[in-house]
Amino acid sequence: MKPMxxxxxxxxxxxxxxxxxxxxxRGIHSASILREMPQVKKLYxxxxxxxxxxxRKGFQKWLPAAKETAKKRMKRxxxxxxxxxxxxxxxxxxxxxxxxxxxDANHSYEAVLxxxxxxxxxxxxxxxxxxxxxxxxxxxxxxxxVGRAVxxxxxxxxxxxxxxxxxxxx
Numbered sequence: 001m002k003p004m005x006x007x008x009x010x011x012x013x014x015x016x017x018x019x020x021x022x023x024x025x026r027g028i029h030s031a032s033i034l035r036e037m038p039q040v041k042k043l044y045x046x047x048x049x050x051x052x053x054x055x056r057k058g059f060q061k062w063l064p065a066a067k068e069t070a071k072k073r074m075k076r077x078x079x080x081x082x083x084x085x086x087x088x089x090x091x092x093x094x095x096x097x098x099x100x101x102x103x104d105a106n107h108s109y110e111a112v113l114x115x116x117x118x119x120x121x122x123x124x125x126x127x128x129x130x131x132x133x134x135x136x137x138x139x140x141x142x143x144x145x146v147g148r149a150v151x152x153x154x155x156x157x158x159x160x161x162x163x164x165x166x167x168x169x170x
Contacts, residue, residue, distance in 0.1 A: 001029075001032045001033065001036045001037075002029060002032075002102075002132065002163075002165050003162040003163050003165040004102060004128070004130040004131070004132075004160075004162075004165040004166070004167040005029075005032070005033055005036075005037065005100075005102065007128065007160065007167060008037075008099075008100045008128050008167075009036070009037050009039075011128065011169075012039065012099060013039075014039055015039060015099075016039055016041045017037070017039050017040045017041065017099040017100065018040075018041060018042045018043075018044075018096055018097070018098055018099055019033070019040060019042075019043050019044070019098055019099055019100040019101065019102070020043070020044040020045075020046055020094060020098055020100075020101045020102070020119070020122075021033065021043060021044070021045055021046065021101075021102045021104070022046045022047075022089045022101060022102065022103045022104065022105045022115050022119070022131075023046070023047055023103065023104040023105025023106070024045045024046070024047040024070050025047065025066045025070065025104075026066045026069045026070050026073065027045070027069065027070030027071075027073040027074055028073070029102070029104070030043060030045055030070070030073075030074065030082070031073050031074065031076075031077070033102075034074075034077045034081055034082065035077075040081065041081065042080075042081060042082065042083065042096075043081060043082045043083075044082070044083050044085055044094055044098075045070070045074070045082055045083065045084050045085065046085045046087070046089045046093070046094075046105075047067075047070075047085075047086065047105065048086055048087050048088050049063045049064070049066070049067045049086060050063075050088075051063065071084075089105065089114075089115055089118055089119075090118055091118045091119070091121035091122045094122050097122060097123070097124045097127075098119070098122045098123050098124060098127060099123075099124055099127050099128070100123075100127055100128045100129070100130075101119040101122070101123060101127075101128075101129045101130075102130060102131055102132075103115045103116065103119065103129070103130070103131030103132075104131050104132040104133065107133055107144045107145060107146050108145045109145025109148050109149050110145070111145070112131075112145050112146050112149035112150070113145075113149040113152075113153060115131075116129065116149065116150070116153050117153075120170065123170055125170065126169065126170070127169070127170055128167050128168070128169055128170075129167065129168055129170060130160075130165060130166050130167025130168060131146065131165070131166060131167075132146075132164055132165055133146045133164055134146050134147050134150060134161055134164055134165065134166035135147040135164070137151070146166075147166075150166050150168075154168050
């Protein structure tokens with residue numbers, strides 16, 4: 001399980017949780033969340049599986065196979081614990097308040113900033129927002145907008161970073 005989610009598991013302990021993963025791809029992390037966090041009663045899996053700009057050559061051609069792999073991977077879990085949303089992320093597509101949001105979708109500055117702002121609209125007070133592929137200024141900034149978007153949006157707020165994961169408690 002990724003560092004942010006290990007923090008969420010400890011932070012909330014046995015409290016029943018509702019969360020979202022924005023950017024599911026092959027579903028490896030989603031499966032990890034459901035497998036290792038029995039307190040997650042509902043996980044919204046948000047990924048339109050549509051082409052977008054990325055620095056990673058060949059990434060777009062993997063989308064159809066990634067979607068099928070994710071769907072197969074999730075079948076081992078009780079379907080009441082997760083819900084697929086095959087649309088771009090907007091706060092109003094999630095029908096209930098969230099305890100956490102994990103962002104690992106389009107890594108452009110604009111997309112990350114959008115996902116952060118939309119997540120905040122659905123996040124409960126005391127909830128955790130974060131994601132993957134955080135880099136400090138000057139590290140791969142030409143490829144990732146994650147670090148810049150997080151630093152600018154949360155200027156003056158404590159940002160936790162471990163092994164490329166970032167998170168903030170709101």
